Amino acid sequence: MLTGDAVQGGIYSSLGSDPDFSELVEFFVAEVPDRKATLEASFASGDRELLQRTAHQIKGAAGSYGFDPLTPSAAALEAAVRDGLPRSEVELRLRELLALFDRLRPGVAP
């Protein structure tokens, strides 16, 4: 569980120090704005299919890139959309995932 400073601090990939994967991790972080934009736009427009799809992809990809803390959050968003939870519940989970996205950092934890 993330607490204290860790909650406010950056999230670094467990693959960030791996020379075979560090460049891919940087690429993943560089694409965060696009992912966020897709999530926000699909939520705003009520495109539940795209929102669920994007959350599903993040659920699979984030952990594969060593950003494990995103996986349960993306899974929660996907489930909320799939199960037809009220818009306010979906938004809550979306905001949680977006906040985690904001904390992703390339490279190695200092």
Added chain:
Amino acid sequence: MTKCGDRRMQVVVVDDDPQMTRIFVAALRTGFGESLAVEAFNDAEAALARIDAGQVDVVLTDLDMPAWNGLQILRLARQRNASTQVIVATGKSSHGALLEALELGAADYLVKPVDRTALIEVVQQATRRVDRWRRALAETWSCDRGSASPAPSSSPAPLCATPISETT
């Protein structure tokens, strides 16, 4: 001199998310170097066309994709060549699709998020099974006869291929 039918293992990776195909390809490269020829597809229809063209030894496909799903890719790959090893990748919540994939002949599966070590291990096992197919066929087909007749379409095309790894 090139050996008859000698070629690298052909691997097709299919996932609608480019971030996933990227990490799959990178992991396979670190695990196998140049011994595998890996082609990645984010469009299932293009992947199906590639598989239908033949000479695919291993397919690694996501199960849950829009439009075409991994089960269709699995079916085609198995119809096209019985020796093609199909590995399916799926989320933890997709038990039904995974069971169906295994019933349809999937060789193995990976659960997303995918662990690199697990990925390399299942692909290693798959290439070993393909290699055993090749060896078995090589015992009945002689490449030394020059222009040997092509193998049946349901068999691995390359006979006498050099194994990419030691079998135990």
